Amino acid sequence: MYFMNREGFPEEARNTFEKLYKRILDNFGYKERMNHLIFSFMKDDIASAFSGIDELARDLSVSSYTMSMLLLLLCCKPLCSRYQNNELTKQLYWDTMADLTYKLKECHSVYGIWGTFVREWYPDFYQLARFALGRMQYEFSDFHLNSFSWCGHTVHQGDKVLNMHIPSSGPFSKEVRTDSYHKAYNFYSSRFEDEVIPVVCDSWLLFPQYKAMLPSSSNIKNFMDDFSYIKGNEENEFYDAWRIYGAEAGKPVEDLPEDTSLKRQFKKYLKKGGKTGAGYGIFFLGSEGII
Numbered sequence: 001m002y003f004m005n006r007e008g009f010p011e012e013a014r015n016t017f018e019k020l021y022k023r024i025l026d027n028f029g030y031k032e033r034m035n036h037l038i039f040s041f042m043k044d045d046i047a048s049a050f051s052g053i054d055e056l057a058r059d060l061s062v063s064s065y066t067m068s069m070l071l072l073l074l075c076c077k078p079l080c081s082r083y084q085n086n087e088l089t090k091q092l093y094w095d096t097m098a099d100l101t102y103k104l105k106e107c108h109s110v111y112g113i114w115g116t117f118v119r120e121w122y123p124d125f126y127q128l129a130r131f132a133l134g135r136m137q138y139e140f141s142d143f144h145l146n147s148f149s150w151c152g153h154t155v156h157q158g159d160k161v162l163n164m165h166i167p168s169s170g171p172f173s174k175e176v177r178t179d180s181y182h183k184a185y186n187f188y189s190s191r192f193e194d195e196v197i198p199v200v201c202d203s204w205l206l207f208p209q210y211k212a213m214l215p216s217s218s219n220i221k222n223f224m225d226d227f228s229y230i231k232g233n234e235e236n237e238f239y240d241a242w243r244i245y246g247a248e249a250g251k252p253v254e255d256l257p258e259d260t261s262l263k264r265q266f267k268k269y270l271k272k273g274g275k276t277g278a279g280y281g282i283f284f285l286g287s288e289g290i291i
Contacts, residue, residue, distance in 0.1 A: 003076045006094070007101045013114040017070055020062060030056065037071055042078050046123050053119075065107055065115030072100060072122055079126050086128060096125060096132040102167045109246040130165075133187055134180030135172050137165040141200065144280060150228050151291050153196050153284045161198040161282070162188055166205060168243065172219050177226065178289060185285050197285040201227070204240040206279030208232040213269045220262075226290060227281030238276040 001021075004014045024030040033056055041049035049071065057067035076097060083093045103116045111117060124130040130139040141163035147156045155161060162184065166172060181199075189195045205220050208230050214221040224230060241249035244266055248257055253271050258264045270276075284291040 001073060003073060003097075003100075007098055009101060009104065010114075013104060013108070016066065016114045017073060020060070020066065020070055021074075023060060024056075030060070034071075034074065038074050038078070041071060041075055041123075042082075042126060044123060044127055046120075050119060063113050063115055065111065065113045065117050067115070068119040069100070069104060069107075069115040072116065072119070072126075075126055076100075082126075082128065088128070092131060092133075095134075096130070096137070098132065098169070099125065099137070099167055102169050106168060106242075110242050110249070112247065131187070132167070133183035135166075135169070135176045136180040136184070137167055138184050138188065138199075139163050139165075143198065143200065143282075144202075145231070148198075148229055148282055150284055153194075153198070153291065155198040155282070159198070160192070161200045162285075164199055164201040166201075166203060166223075172223065174219075174222055177223065181285055181289060185287060189287070195287070196291065198282060199285050200280065200282045202278060202280045204243065204276075204278045206230050206232075206281045207277045208279055209275055209277070210269070213265055213274065215265075224279075224281070226283055228283050230279045230281040232277055232279045234275050234277040238270070240276070240278075 001014070001018065004017065009017075024034050033052065037049050037052045037056070040052065050068070053067050053071050054064050057064040060067070079097070080090075080093055083090070100116075103118055103121070104114060107113055107115050107117050116122075124139060130137055132138075139162070141161055143155045143157055143159045143161045145157060147154060149155075164184075184199070185197060188197055206224055206227065208224075209232065211221055211224055238249075244263060245251070245256055248255075253267065256263065256267045256270070258267060
């Protein structure tokens with residue numbers, strides 16, 4: 001498939017999906033079912049599409065994670081047409097859909113399976129509600145808190161804001177983040193009344209208690225500093241451990257690997273009884289950057 005080659009799917013993953021798709025094409029019944037599931041997914045009938053994918057995966061004795069990724073891959077062509085019909089650029093399409101590669105590698109890292117275990121994450125991509133602009137991804141959302149003001153700008157609960165996501169696609173230095181913020185402003189500013197965009201992020205990367213353990217050179221710590229406000233929520237378990245440790249996330253703290261500085265920092269933090277959780281932050285974005 002052209003998409004897999006273009007987006008750098010590992011050879012083993014490409015072979016997995018190509019062989020699976022051939023099995024489907026060689027059986028008229030399976031082929032018709034997959035075509036119907038593609039139609040359902042693109043029409044935003046998500047429950048029906050995912051239920052059908054699970055049934056097809058059982059019938060072909062493959063992982064639902066693999067079959068779910070195959071569905072997303074087969075929907076890339078109609079999505080490309082949707083981009084064109086809405087006068088969105090090919091570059092935006094490729095940048096946004098690179099997320100399939102990120103989630104593919106996450107799934108293989110955590111479960112040893114080529115596929116995706118977060119298929120519920122994807123409908124907004126295919127309904128043109130979430131886009132990658134540089135390093136980060138963005139979508140419209142509502143403000144969660146009562147209100148927040150900064151430099152003469154105020155956002156109230158329920159107001160439209162821009163919600164940011166940080167895909168697992170490598171480092172996110174200050175320069176890379178600034179480039180993404182600039183692209184996001186150019187793309188979205190006309191959709192906000194005063195052309196100042198309130199940007200929010202709800203992420204484990206913004207949990208305030210992590211800040212003390214991170215060195216000043218840490219991109220995560222620098223990312224926290226982009227925000228004018230951070231609110232933390234402690235969790236009973238370290239639900240995001242897989243993002244750092246992959247398949248080894250379930251090990252006792254003493255046995256966690258230390259092959260990267262981030263793994264070492266978190267292991268030391270956890271051994272000391274450090275709390276884990278997520279944070280909700282906001283900044284206002286203007287034409288010159290963060291206000």
